[in-house]
Amino acid sequence: METELGLKPGEIGLGTTLVAVGFDGGVIIGADSRTSMGGAYVVNRVTDKLTYVSDRIYCCRSGSAADTQAVANLVTYYLQLYAIQHGEEPPVRVAAALFQELCYKNKEMLSAGIICAGWDKYAGGSVYGIPIGGSLHKLPYATAGSGSTYLYGYLDTAFRPNMTKEETIELVKTAIALAIGRDGSSGGCIRLAVITEDGVERHFIPGDQVPVLGI
Template sequence: MEKHYTDSKVKGVSTGTTILAAVFDGGVVIGSDSRASIGGDYISSKTMNKVIQVHDRIFCGIAGSLADAQAVTKAAKSHLSFHSVQMESPPLVVAAASVLKDLCYKNKEELQAGFMTAGWDRKKGPQIYVVALGGMLLNQQVTIGGSGSTYIFGYVDAKYKPNMTREECVQFATNALALAMGRDNVSGGVAHLVVITEKEVEHVVVPGDKLPRFHDE
């Protein structure tokens, strides 16, 4: 996860991740790598799933301090569960993103975590919202985050197109994560993908040895 420490003894040490979400025709894909690291190059876990479910058809990709992110998503999950009981219907994706935004903004001096929220709801269909560290909320069709994202902005700009098929979008997300993991030394492991549509939620795991290979590898 990505976090910058300011203590003089560990100044300059950081951790990393790669997360991504993209809307396609009828649904949305959200995914991440699986490597969690602390102390720069020290890898604490190779199997971390950074795509967290906060409601039936709403998921969050997390970047930043793992402890902070888990605390925020746990609080958001509880809030949304209570909200759905009150409203007698599933929460909207924007409602979930707004809960995360409020939690981040109210605790912006203490938290070091950012989120992307992706899901499907009855009102607007597939959606993606980005919640920045300070609590800013943005609606986007495709977004990337974490240290690995710096290597794939060009690929995402060139290859993403609206109204892709499910298969095209899954391949796009897999390629993007593979490219980031190939360049960013603190992103790696497997690719976790969640495909969310009106009919279903499908979890896809692409092992490291099954990820696409590119010419420089």
Template sequence: NVKEFCGSAVRGIINVETVVNRVMNKLSPLHDKIYCALSGSAADAQTIAEIVNYQLDVHSIEVGEDPQVRSAATLVRNISYKYREELSAHLIVAGWDRRNGGQVFATMKGLLTRQPFAVGGSGSSYVYGFVDAEYCRGMNKQECQQFVVNTLSLAMNRDGSSGGVAYIVTIDEHGTEEKVILGNQLPTFFDQ
């Protein structure tokens, strides 16, 4: 039931991926080109995502343009921090806006940091070394997607709480592309 998320921003392309339980997609749209990955309590994380989605919709109507990714991440951070005693959730926000291109933000306990990639969830401790060694600036769309798929596959192989399918959302200036990769289609890094 616990998830693994990895997002990466390379050349204005955002890849957002998550390993989920077999029941719920843990990627949640916050706006047209902004998504978040949910971990922790599913109900708490989904509630935060729904509130931010509503606030961004209202904001974009008021200002007449799409919201910035940083604005979405700031809203997530503010709600998470304000209700830190009541909610058990960690959201990573990723997306594309015309001012700053592709971006990934980690939001945790009042902290908001923009990073080239972010990982979280129960399987993340198994893959930090891999992402540190394999992440490269300047990857193209296919390389970026493969980096994320490989990261998730490694995490799922080690973490007993992760598994099932991987939902992928690739975000760039043209829009979003969603894919589902079944567990038996994910790469393996060991002999079975």
């Protein structure tokens, strides 16, 4: 028997809310921090779901924690090889293509949904969605995980091209707070990362400071 996430009972899963939004100068990614087991028990309420894969490229993971971490580790390894072979940091599209290939070729065995986002000198800030099944989509913004179903209307309405950094931080924070208010698998604190040419800037909103929205 499997849970609604396609996991076997007792398997650690990431019922979650993930959001990535491009802005004028880079991208901002964010996630809640709740990890559950078997869809019923919270085993970690402060998980960091913003995963480093290169100096200016991160991924957000949903599905099986084990599957997504294994895929992220492989992509990180290949991007390190790319940097050595080419003498420069890899473009975001290369990282996204690696995620897509691994997820698609192993789609019968993996429960892995990925958002890959970052900055490179060729395309600036980029956001790619790789949902479970292994398709690849370049998007102005992306959301994934169990909480994403509550956010599409809000993001469609609130997103504007060329938003400022501060506006985009507020957009991502509000989106995750809205999902936490509605989705039982999302919760804990909010973690954000601002990725630009200057590097990665991390933000942390503790659980007692998360806005109470959508109640």
